[in-house]
Amino acid sequence: MRSLRLPIASRRSLIAIAAVALLPGPARGQETETERAAARDVVRTLDSLEQSLGIPAMVAKLTGPDAGRDAVTARARQLMATELLAMGDDITTHPEIGFTEHRSVKILADWLTRHGFDVTVGVAGLPTAFVARYGRNDGAPNLGVIVEYDALRGTRGAFHGDQHSTQGPIGLAAAVAVAEYLTRTHTPGSVTVFGTPGEEMMPPVAKTVMNDSGVFRGMDVIVRSHSSMVTSRPAPGFGTCCMNIDGVKYTFSGAPAHQLTAWNGRNALTAVIHFFDNVDGIRSNLRPEARIQGVIVEGGAAPNVVPDRTVADFYVRYPDEVYLAQEAAMVDDAARAAALATGTKVKIDHYGQLRDGIGIGTLGELGFAYMKKFGATNVQPEPGKPQGFEETGSVSSEIPGLGFTSQTSSAPNHTYEMLADATAPIGHHGFTVDAQAMAAVLYDFATHAEYRAAVKKEFDAVRGLHDRYTDELKKVYTLPRVPDPQ
Numbered sequence: 477m478r479s480l481r482l483p484i485a486s487r488r489s490l491i492a493i494a495a496v497a498l499l500p501g502p503a504r505g506q507e508t509e510t511e512r513a514a515a516r517d518v519v520r521t522l523d524s525l526e527q528s529l530g531i532p533a534m535v536a537k538l539t540g541p542d543a544g545r546d547a548v549t550a551r552a553r554q555l556m557a558t559e560l561l562a563m564g565d566d567i568t569t570h571p572e573i574g575f576t577e578h579r580s581v582k583i584l585a586d587w588l589t590r591h592g593f594d595v596t597v598g599v600a601g602l603p604t605a606f607v608a609r610y611g612r613n614d615g616a617p618n619l620g621v622i623v624e625y626d627a628l629r630g631t632r633g634a635f636h637g638d639q640h641s642t643q644g645p646i647g648l649a650a651a652v653a654v655a656e657y658l659t660r661t662h663t664p665g666s667v668t669v670f671g672t673p674g675e676e677m678m679p680p681v682a683k684t685v686m687n688d689s690g691v692f693r694g695m696d697v698i699v700r701s702h703s704s705m706v707t708s709r710p711a712p713g714f715g716t717c718c719m720n721i722d723g724v725k726y727t728f729s730g731a732p733a734h735q736l737t738a739w740n741g742r743n744a745l746t747a748v749i750h751f752f753d754n755v756d757g758i759r760s761n762l763r764p765e766a767r768i769q770g771v772i773v774e775g776g777a778a779p780n781v782v783p784d785r786t787v788a789d790f791y792v793r794y795p796d797e798v799y800l801a802q803e804a805a806m807v808d809d810a811a812r813a814a815a816l817a818t819g820t821k822v823k824i825d826h827y828g829q830l831r832d833g834i835g836i837g838t839l840g841e842l843g844f845a846y847m848k849k850f851g852a853t854n855v856q857p858e859p860g861k862p863q864g865f866e867e868t869g870s871v872s873s874e875i876p877g878l879g880f881t882s883q884t885s886s887a888p889n890h891t892y893e894m895l896a897d898a899t900a901p902i903g904h905h906g907f908t909v910d911a912q913a914m915a916a917v918l919y920d921f922a923t924h925a926e927y928r929a930a931v932k933k934e935f936d937a938v939r940g941l942h943d944r945y946t947d948e949l950k951k952v953y954t955l956p957r958v959p960d961p962q
């Protein structure tokens with residue numbers, strides 16, 4: 477796993493942006509007040525960049541009358557209505573957790589094959605990852621569509637409480653509608669669909685593994701959709717859908733003994749319970765945006781045997797990776813303290829990371845305008861936190877992209893109610909909005925060279941600011957001085 481790597485060359489664009497940093501800009505970008513304050517200069521530069529791009533006029537022009545776009549979005553809508561909503565319902569009712577999504581992948585791959593795509597299932601060493609290239613692709617621009625299909629791991633078994641089940645059908649509708657248009661009109665461009673497994677699981681972080689093995693190389697833009705309670709408008713900047721995450725496994729080792737003579741053993745269950753208490757104990761000394769949650773995946777085998785092995789699995793989250801490092805270190809210490817107090821030992825395994833991505837206004841604002849145009853509901857007009865096209869993490873820090881999130885449920889993510897909405901009118905409506913908006917943005921990207929240039933210019937500039945942003949954050953997150961006891 478790695479975090480962002482930024483080329484020196486991209487920093488050159490920073491100088492060009494700084495030159496126009498005189499226009500007043502709205503204080504947007506970043507998730508917390510501390511981040512905004514610490515990175516004030518970076519955020520100001522970002523705002524000036526956004527202003528200089530003239531995004532509102534660009535969006536107004538692109539969303540105006542366009543017969544070609546209307547044909548493409550009508551085709552996406554028709555595919556959803558006649559085949560793909562039903563496909564989504566089918567996948568919803570046959571849930572498969574991450575890296576076991578064989579049935580779902582076969583359904584998507586077979587449909588893509590029937591619509592002229594060459595599909596390779598099993599890429600980057602992941603059996604349920606796939607790449608589908610349209611057979612009549614014709615050079616650049618290269619349009620990528622990411623689809624997911626894994627279900628959540630629930631106590632009642634797998635369930636699609638995050639509606640990944642219809643992400644595939646949405647992406648297929650947009651991909652086929654645009655691919656057919658490019659071919660029909662002899663417009664240069666290529667469409668590729670990427671099937672990315674196990675979004676709700678790590679390790680491995682599937683998209684990062686796929687990115688590292690070059691699966692997304694050459695893409696000029698990547699789009700993706702995701703379920704939501706609201707139709708959201710992401711701000712440009714550095715961010716993720718769900719914060720930066722460290723996945724950490726804590727394995728406690730004790731010694732077994734009879735329950736009646738427990739002094740002959742060391743209790744690993746007591747250790748893991750202490751660990752949870754210790755984590756609760758440090759919460760008030762953590763910044764309020766921190767989110768720490770764990771589950772005990774092994775808790776012992778029988779009440780009359782002192783458990784000699786327990787395992788807890790934690791996701792430690794924070795909006796930025798700089799403070800996250802401090803937070804994760806405190807959680808690790810809480811585990812060590814629990815082991816020390818109980819005479820057990822702990823092994824700490826930081827097994828996965830999700831890191832900052834990049835969100836840009838040229839894509840975000842256009843996508844938001846199209847979602848509204850196609851009838852999205854529960855629209856939140858204020859720009860929210862930046863979303864590096866959501867959970868794609870490292871991919872979104874290297875390739876410009878956008879996640880579409882129109883309202884698809886009246887319930888929060890990861891609930892049985894959101895599952896129910898996946899096959900209900902509210903879900904079907906939102907999915908159809910997403911498919912049309914996705915098709916429209918891909919169409920605009922393929923057919924307007926000046927729009928592509930603006931996307932690239934903004935992306936390179938934001939990317940170039942990331943190192944400066946991280947350096948500023950390091951200055952504010954100083955550790956308190958804790959003196960030796962006298």
Ligand SMILES: [Zn+2]
Pocket residue numbers: 638640675702
């Ligand atoms: Zn999800």
